[in-house]
Amino acid sequence: MSFDVIPFAGALHDTASLRRIEAAAARSLGDSHELMRRAGQSAWRELLAVWPQAQRVVVVCGPGNNGGDGYVLAQHAQQAGRDVQVVRLPGDAPRGDLARRAAEAYTGRVVEFAQSLPACDVIVDALFGIGFSRAPDDATRALIEAVNAHPAPVLALDVPSGVDADRGSVPGAAVDAARTVEFIASKSGLRTGAALDHVGTLTLATLQLGVDVFDGIAPQAERIAPVDLPRWLAPRRRDSHKGSNGRVLCIGGEHGSGGAIMLCAQAALRSGAGLVEVATRERHIAPLLSRLPEAMAHEVGDARALHDALDRADAIAVGPGLGQQDWGLHLYERAVASAKPLLLDADALNLLAIRPFALPADAVITPHPGEAARLLGITTAQVQQDRFAAARALSERYACVVVLKGAGTVVAAAHETPRVVAAGNPGMAVGGMGDVLSGVIAALRAQGMNAFDAASCGALLHAAAGDAAAHEGGERGLLPSDLMPWLRHFANRDPYVPEPMR
Secondary structure: OOOOOOOOOOEEEOHHHHHHHHHHHHHHHOOHHHHHHHHHHHHHHHHHHHOOOOOEEEEEEOOOHHHHHHHHHHHHHHHOOOEEEEEEOOOOOOOOHHHHHHHHHOOOEEEEOEOEOOOOOEEEEEOOOOOOOOOOOHHHHHHHHHHHHOOOOEEEEOOOOOOOOOOOOOOOOOOOOOEEEEEOOEEHHHHOHHHHHOOOEEEEEOOOOOHHHHOOOOOOEEEEOHHHHHHOOOOOOOOOOOOOOOEEEEEOOOOOOHHHHHHHHHHHHHOOOOEEEEEEOHHHHHHHHHHOOOOEEEEOOOHHHHHHHHHHOOEEEEOOOOOOOHHHHHHHHHHHHOOOOEEEOOHHHHHHHHOOOOOOOOOEEOOOHHHHHHHHOOOHHHHHHOHHHHHHHHHHHHOOEEEEOOOOOEEEOOOOOOEEEOOOOHHHOOOOHHHHHHHHHHHHHHOOOOHHHHHHHHHHHHHHHHHHHHHHHOOOOOOHHHHHHHHHHHHHOOOOOOOOOO
16 A cells, blocks of 8 residues: 555545545544544644744644644643643533544643633644634634734644635634644645635645545545646647747727736737737837837727738637727627637626627636626625635636636636646736736637646746746736746746745
8 A cells, every 4th residue: 555645746625525535544544543643643743843942832622623633732742741731712622532532642731711822832723624614603713813813833733723624715713824734635725715814834644544545536626836837838849830839819908008918918929829919909009019029919990900810810818908898899799709719808807797798619717806706796705705616607607717816716617627726926916917817828728728728827827927026026016027037937947936935
């Protein structure tokens, strides 16, 4: 039997799958308590590796099995000569045989929480595990707030308490962990949305389980990271030419928004498109060509020129700076009617919400949460409560590939396992970043990638470029144009992953 291996490193599971995996593991081991013993021991090893000098450890334990993992860790810490205290809420004695067994084996101090936590070097969060998905009650909220107010770093066991491990939402108070050690398999909800502000650094302890415990259990999602880029971006053939590298048509740039379509066109070129045409307002052509002479620009008042450009295109990006007036609506309708591989962003999405059209097969839409809410007729908060469900609903409603932007971008399509982008940073929350993403994905479509792969690779390439640019100069003040040299870099080389910014 092989150990410390899961079927593929990017697999992300939901709670229902994890329960089945745990049951299979317990059957394989012949003793459910062995899983808890391994979890607590692995967490203690993680604490030692990260904070080897910590002498005072506070373990905050809940009444369930997550608390049981905490009691096991506390016993290891005590045996290692550390000053250990278990803190729990009044009346929160362990429930269930496994948690009681772990608590009985711990021979150190147990105190009830009374407004504040003892001085310590590390806090271990073992309040709630994967099954907790509601807002904590008042007493629990006070304990979580005390954990967050304490100066000691926090190690969360499996899930930071208060975070929904399936959806990534935070219904109420939640622990702010410096580090989260997951057990057995990675959780989908810890990679997207509000969860990212609570998990800290994520590590995985597989508990030395064989791959057989995953038999017949499909992941809910797949995590993709910069190291995955080469799977889509193979070296080009030596006899490539500009035509074989695809022709992109970028449509947009209403009065006052010429920069948006320029960013889109530049990103398409930097992502490898062989030819890029731009259909825009006449007044934007001269500035565009002075900045980007490689592009071919057309004034869209010339109906024949637009018809020919649509006919020539291998992929179309419509929306950056498009506007929602008659000019933009006309271009939106013409682009959708072309039946070419299509990407819609920005005002094209607003027009789609107002005037729905049947999109071409394998169209890609790239909404941020506000745009997703308009497309679904719900609130932005509802989108963020369950980003996986929102992306899936968009894909079903519009029969397309969806890139739901934001922290932990989700890429979804019918009959595909959703992908979560493990890259990107808050500095990318600035106008124009979506225009760059549009050009990237359209370029990959024009180069022959299918829609789901182009959307996935494009979102990842864009996020990786954003991280590298932020590492170079900082997150604040990051501009979309700062990504351009990094797009070229990541599209051609083994991924360079910078150290996290301190």
